[in-house]
Amino acid sequence: MPKTALVGVDIGGTKTAIVISLQPPSVLERIEFPTKPAQGPEPAVRLIRAGIHDLLSKHKLKASAIGVSCGGPLDHIRGVVQAPPNLSTWVDVPIKAILEEEFGVTCHLENDANAGAVAEHRFGAGQGCRNMIFLTMGTGLGAGIIADGHLYHGTNDFAGEIGHVRLTRSGPVGYHKAGSVEGWASGGGMAQVALKAVEAARKRNEPTLLAERLERGKALTARDVALAAHKGDATAIRILRSTGRRLGEVLAILVDILNPERIVVGGLAMRLGDTLLGPAREVMQREGLPHSVAVCQIVPAELNERIGDVAALCVAMGF
Numbered sequence: 001m002p003k004t005a006l007v008g009v010d011i012g013g014t015k016t017a018i019v020i021s022l023q024p025p026s027v028l029e030r031i032e033f034p035t036k037p038a039q040g041p042e043p044a045v046r047l048i049r050a051g052i053h054d055l056l057s058k059h060k061l062k063a064s065a066i067g068v069s070c071g072g073p074l075d076h077i078r079g080v081v082q083a084p085p086n087l088s089t090w091v092d093v094p095i096k097a098i099l100e101e102e103f104g105v106t107c108h109l110e111n112d113a114n115a116g117a118v119a120e121h122r123f124g125a126g127q128g129c130r131n132m133i134f135l136t137m138g139t140g141l142g143a144g145i146i147a148d149g150h151l152y153h154g155t156n157d158f159a160g161e162i163g164h165v166r167l168t169r170s171g172p173v174g175y176h177k178a179g180s181v182e183g184w185a186s187g188g189g190m191a192q193v194a195l196k197a198v199e200a201a202r203k204r205n206e207p208t209l210l211a212e213r214l215e216r217g218k219a220l221t222a223r224d225v226a227l228a229a230h231k232g233d234a235t236a237i238r239i240l241r242s243t244g245r246r247l248g249e250v251l252a253i254l255v256d257i258l259n260p261e262r263i264v265v266g267g268l269a270m271r272l273g274d275t276l277l278g279p280a281r282e283v284m285q286r287e288g289l290p291h292s293v294a295v296c297q298i299v300p301a302e303l304n305e306r307i308g309d310v311a312a313l314c315v316a317m318g319f
Contacts, residue, residue: 117144248283
């Protein structure tokens with residue numbers, strides 16, 4: 001009989017990764033490919049099936065279970081992806097049923113923020129915490145909540161959708177809402193803020209590396225802002241500080257409502273560290289309830305770029 005391995009699939013708006021593991025969080029092998037949501041779900045689903053087959057065949061393994069981590073909204077009980085903002089063409093895709101039929105093993109589906117929360121709680125910066133929040137802070141922004149040591153789903157699976165909360169009456173759009181948390185404090189939102197900031201810099205005749213990228217016909221991304229800030233670009237530095245302050249407003253809301261002992265921030269915070277989290281902590285300390293702020297640490301995710309892989313494996317383990 002062939003040995004068995006857990007299979008993790010991390011579906012994002014930009015790329016999809018497939019990993020196999022004999023003992024999480026260690027990964028035996030990993031492959032990835034562009035998701036290309038504009039093409040609809042079918043090409044990506046074909047590549048997921050083929051990729052799993054290839055990895056298992058290469059290592060002479062059989063899948064023991066499959067875990068799929070994906071942005072919400074989704075139905076984790078039925079295993080259906082329900083057109084997340086960064087995968088808007090994935091309308092009611094029954095990924096659980098598709099993979100169970102293909103491989104004959106149990107497949108679990110989970111919101112990427114929830115999966116990330118479990119991964120960081122079990123293997124990363126949240127180890128030992130009883131009450132913890134994980135923020136994705138990637139292309140979008142969502143939260144996974146660990147309450148009394150257990151993942152909190154809410155009544156119908158929608159707990160943790162902090163990205164949909166409106167911070168201001170107008171502003172960058174995220175989660176289909178102008179001025180939302182996702183609009184102000186995600187990578188996608190940062191790109192929108194950057195575009196306006198470059199326009200303002202041009203009016204002031206202030207040079208910025210970001211304008212040079214636009215002049216070459218390239219769209220701005222959060223990565224562009226981070227790279228420009230690293231080179232000392234004043235406009236980019238202001239954008240990062242502004243994003244950090246908005247994140248601090250979000251942290252204050254979470255601290256006041258949920259009273260966690262630790263908030264672990266993934267995505268941008270893993271790459272930018274205190275450049276982003278410094279202003280965030282300052283605003284949180286000013287706006288949050290003092291007794292709640294005093295017991296809450298704000299830290300970057302510890303699993304770094306491995307978090308999506310480990311999160312998908314945690315889904316396969318069934319938490």
